[in-house]
Amino acid sequence: MDIEVPVLEERPSLPVLGTAKRFSVRRAFCVGRNYAAHAREMGANPDEEPPFFFMKPAEAIFSVEADFTPPLPIPPGTSDYHFETELVVAMKSGGRDIPEAEALTHVFGYAVGLDMTRRDLQNAAKKKGHPWEFGKAADFSGPVGVITPHAPGVLSADAVIRLEVNGVERQRSTLNTMIWSIPQMIALLSRYFVIRPGDLIFSGTPEGVGAVAKGDALHAEVAGLTAIDLRVV
Ligand code: MN
Secondary structure: OOOOOOOOOOOOEEEEOOEEEEEEOOOEEEEEOOEHHHHHHOOOOOOOOOOEEEEEOHHHEEEOOOOOOOEEOOOOOOOOEEEOEEEEEEEOOOEOOOOHHHHHHHEEEEEEEEOOEEHHHHHHHHHHOOOOHHHHOOOOOEEEOOEEEOOOOOOOOOOEEEEEEOOEEEEEEEHHHEOOOHHHHHHHHOOOOOEOOOOEEEOOOOOOOEEOOOOOEEEEEEOOOOOEEEEEO
């Protein structure tokens, strides 16, 4: 019998600073409520509830190439599509039960990303105790910029993470206000999943999240990394 079997497209991939080689994306883990002030603006109490994980499918990830401003489409089904500026950690190796002290040896590099969120659908899911995918896993909901390879000092502990919409600053914090540090989030994840090359970890967003509108210009940055720019369409 001549059966047509669909063939998967290539994996999404990200540019890497200093080389034409690409980083293939395997999975995207995301940390929820990793900045106390953002947990509070979401109505949660960070003193009582620790951060947690959820996922985006790899297919939601798309690359923001250097010196290029790609379109960021608003997906269907939402009238409250929110930006969340995040540090993205890219893994080159891993395994299970990684000790915190060894976690950074598995990091390939760091990039700036957005965890775009259909907030209205996420809030409806929260109320019902339903899963978050319709809020978090929309197509094109995970733009990520150029990866800067890990090296000592490439990311300072108090690096500023910030976002501007149409030139107006909307989010600003520093990485040292994350509740889970990068080694902690890797160690925790590895107790539940085998971390593999190509895995990404979106490390959570600081306070100031808000809705985008068609035509908005987004500029997100983490000090020391390549900033990203997108145009909402
Ligand atoms: Mn997020």
